[in-house]
Amino acid sequence: MQALVYTDTQTLIYREEKNPKLVNGESIIKVSASGICGSDMHAYHGKDNRRIPPLILGHEISGTIDKGKEIGKKVVLNPLITCGSCDYCKSEREHLCSKRIILGMNRPTERQGGLAEYVSIPDKNIYELPENLNIKEAPIAEPCAVALHAVKLGEENLFKSINDSKALVIGAGAIGLLSGLILSKLKNCKDLTIIEPNDKRLKESLKYLDADGFKPNNKSLPSDSFDIVFDTVGLEVTRKQAINCVKPGGIIIHIGLTEPSGTFDFRKTTLQEITFIGTYCYTNKDFEKTLNILNKKEIGSLDWIEYRKLQDGSLAFKEIHNGSCAAPKIILLT
């Protein structure tokens, strides 16, 4: 098969690779569409110790079953593969399973990703494509489930109702925009602000999102003023902005992983009783709910997604890298 292979830091080559083999309990999917995630970009920059070249990246995937039990069925993949038998898996917190692996990673275990013609996946991770969801758009289910899970954690911990809360989203990438759309369109949050340093991307997100939009250094961002802050970037500087902007007794939801450590203001965290919640992926239920949300078009138009051909994927990575791409999400079509 043809695949876009991550061969070295900032290097992707579209080349011939071996087809995945069918094993018991799994299916082979002919990939239709596969999204580029921020974590793929992290790998591309040589900064992800779970993704070591050579590797086929990509875990936001839709396609058609090519080999397996239900050949021809159009599907969306939940790329998070878990053991199914540990305490976490049994208590609907599969995303915390110690044996979890994700498509498009090779540490600690190898699972080739979706930026290819074919990919293999356990049958239990395969979901039928909802009838009103375009197969091209369907990879967005994965980051949308991440955002839904993050908003759920915020909602569970907020002292007041989320529709009555003042919310700040840091970053207008896919997770930022999707978190904003869920807050605004699903949770009826009426006081929403999004901040993003890239002018093009900020402008693009505001076409779809009913929110105030600013660059991060804008003076309209007073201290101690937001009930909940979603840091979808995860830099030391964005965490600094999050803890500065959050109200006493408020919540920070931390989704991004750009800088894995750094200093933080634990004094305010303690004296103002801030709850800081790390969030990763989604539960199986979150993924199912997301497909339902997308099927009902509850987060509105997905026209903010850009599409490219898989063979042009290397250029797409370059554009995301140098900030010349306004779209919060690029999906590659095979």
Added chain:
Amino acid sequence: MQALVYTDTQTLIYREEKNPKLVNGESIIKVSASGICGSDMHAYHGKDNRRIPPLILGHEISGTIDKGKEIGKKVVLNPLITCGSCDYCKSEREHLCSKRIILGMNRPTERQGGLAEYVSIPDKNIYELPENLNIKEAPIAEPCAVALHAVKLGEENLFKSINDSKALVIGAGAIGLLSGLILSKLKNCKDLTIIEPNDKRLKESLKYLDADGFKPNNKSLPSDSFDIVFDTVGLEVTRKQAINCVKPGGIIIHIGLTEPSGTFDFRKTTLQEITFIGTYCYTNKDFEKTLNILNKKEIGSLDWIEYRKLQDGSLAFKEIHNGSCAAPKIILLT
């Protein structure tokens, strides 16, 4: 009146001071007993910008009403003075009131503390001494309310019941021991560990607490093994130990304020979905519940408290400073 005055870094002088004046809505308390808190020690080390010398420290106070409406009544003081009219005060989160002040602080507003013969306090902050609580022991109500509030935040955020959780308490000072006693005796937590570098203090705490006790570098503290961790110290190194020891999906409750900032592992926080909760003081309800708990002797013997005379207070601060004192709490008697 005589008072123990904090006059300079690591300097306390027992000397004559002006008596507090009675103002409308307040009472003057003749102090019986006043505890030394970790935050007083923080001030003593010149590291608290809310407590600038000269100042009478102390906010853990019992006594008798000397001037005011109910002269002669034996009382315990809630030292957290709040506005009573803001959103936080109206929603039973008085401890987050932006106008809050605590006895024994002078920034942003001055309120002389309880390490003196007399102290003034608003009537609404005065609670009747419970009948089964010795007036000498009663100042422990304040740190006990801090610990009760911290355990409550943990309980609200844990995915499973606290009595079924594996808990770690970092630090065997008063807040550490009280958190442990509440977890063990009130919440029936059966798998409790406490760690403390000071041998004497660790040994003393284990006389009263049904827990495993270790020094922080002990090998019986594996990574990823506690559902909930209480960091009652708040150093960079204790936060590092907390994030290392907590299980995926677990909770860190951060009570201490020894080092206000520092680096932290946000990668594990995110990938393992850790909830990090800063906690400060207590609500009025927490304080009332604490008095009830102490009245019913629900956390057992308070014989771990040591008592000294107020005029010998300077020496008590020195002993706490140099680690020669095993007791988790020293209360000064006037």
